[in-house]
Amino acid sequence: MDLYTPSPQNLVEEYIHNTFEGLNQQLALPASQAQPSVTLRSRVCPGTYIVNHQNGSLEASRSTELTRTYSWPGKTAFEAWRFTVIIRVLAIIEQAIKDRKTVTKRSVILYLGSEEWADEREPGRDIYYIDPAYFKSQVIINNIIEDLAYTIGVNRAALNVEAAGKGLVAGPVVLKREGQVILDARSSQDSLIPRIYEEDEIDIFVARWVLIVEKEAVFHRLVRNNYHTTALAGEGIIVTGKGYPDIFTRAFLRRLLEHAARVRGRTPPFYALVDGDPDGLAIMSIFKYGSAAHAHDNYMYTIPTLQCLGLRVSETVPRVMNYANKASSPLSMRDRQKVISMLRNNPAWASNGPETESRVELQRMLMLNIKAEIEMLYDQNGGLEGWIDRKMFRQE
């Protein structure tokens, strides 16, 4: 019988120790024989994905393991750079565990020290997916951290590296940890969505609906106009992931769903309000089915009952709006390619998949060659709020 069950943190320390030990051995060899390298299990399988019928989550269709080896100096400058980044990330984690503190992904980026990475611009305005240089380094480092956790076989929290939260929530939600209120979204206009733990207690009071909006600017407008307390459908909760959501936002929404199911026996409707463009539909799909990067654990974060309120280009643009309206524009070549790859690769949008109407919407977007932003609804009758009121009633 095994008396010693290592804690996740032990596993991490052991892994880092062994990795550095292995590298030291390599470095002790004559230069001609030394092959310092690190091998990671990759979460992202290059194969295809399926939507699991049992839990409605996006999963990899094959369980084949893919590993990637990064060596020094490597075949390309990029491989050498990645190798360096992995080693430095490991060193940061080792230090954080030793000091018993948690570092944020952002400070990892700052620590790594490149000017380009340490972009100090205000991240509020949808920068997460607009600024490609910033996004790229975020993605690479995030992938390395996720791959390390996956390789060691622990939850990411055990690495003591956490992304700073970015999702916002407003409405009747209170979150308590060990008896202390750590989030009360009733009292503030925009509460940051924190990492949520198993033992946290959540209360959603009288919330009749949950609305996920893609854009931060739209979230602020709705909250400023008190839509969460004045909606025709009653009081509700508004959430934004500021573009492509982080895992905390997804975990938080999933907890709302599970909590309502347990306490009330039925869940309030969950709605999504996204731009009428490829990114909008991709974001909707991540909330509902999950992302390719989390194919191994999407089932913990999905909202299978999520309904898309819009914006549907095909029902809004050709009839209501003047083409000259600034909030709509022709698709770029990149948009069109993105739609085609979404149709080809995401099983949710496959011809026999669960999202036939979204598939059609993507095809109509290609036909009409147009995209539209939620902001175009601001000058609708009753404003955006009136439009959402009408939509919510039609969906029920």
Add this chain to the structure above:
Amino acid sequence: MSRQYLAWGSADHAHPVDIFSLAVTSKQILSASGASSLKVHSTVDPDFPLVQSIDGAHELGCHHVVTDAEGTRAVSAGFAGEIKVWACHDGHWQEDPVSAHLPRLNVWAVALSADGQYLAGVSHSGRIGVWDLGAEGTQIRDHETKGSFGYCIDLSSDGRFIASGHENGAVYIFTTEEGRMPFSLAGLVKPVRTVAFSPLGSILAAAGNSKVIVLYDTKSGEQIGNLSGHSGWVTSLSWSSTGEYLLSGSVDGKVKVWSMETKMCVATHSETEKAVWSAKWLPKSNRSECFATAGANRSVAFYREASGG
């Protein structure tokens, strides 16, 4: 003087998703949709039965399908960018081997010459190409325009002219013989989604987001008429076999028939508010004039002229 067209039946739920394009032969109608199969319905039998389903034709769906005058050849264009050529033998369609020579033409809209030998296409960047399907798909023409997305293209039935319509509102006419523009047309201000030559090639009709159908004289390039009445973007135009009537379809679900004699709308039909993506006259036979429409309601609806009118 209004004319009456009666609902003549339909192929209900012909596709599980939006039907984007229709093409006709003397006995059949081909439909293309966001699903992967092309469907072939008989137009001889008033029940419009499905006679063939070409499964797996376009994995990501198909946005254009066209036929030649004899109904022996068809060409379809898929969302993934692929072009396929189909040959008809005794009413049955199968892929033409010449398909293999047309891997990536990089075209959006396509048109086929009356004899089925030449394929014309317009690309996302507004390039217009012509390919000889009788010579293993060799490209024989390549015209550059101003780089604006090409939504639509048509070939005159005598094969002398090609016309295209673009995102920036431009309308171009090229002569196939010399490969040049005989004149420049005053285009529309907004995207042009459909262009169609009259049966004798003397008139070009163009329409799109401006909702007005503009008629051009193909000899001079002058605008000779405007047909206004649609309240939504116009997606489709089709001339009757005699050139007396023009059929138009719109995203607001309406189809209209226009008299060329009076330049007036003589009939309006709408069964749904859902977008009409395609409207087509059936070739003239010894019955009265008929047309078919299809779109976001996913069925093909047929209409015929009320007799004795």
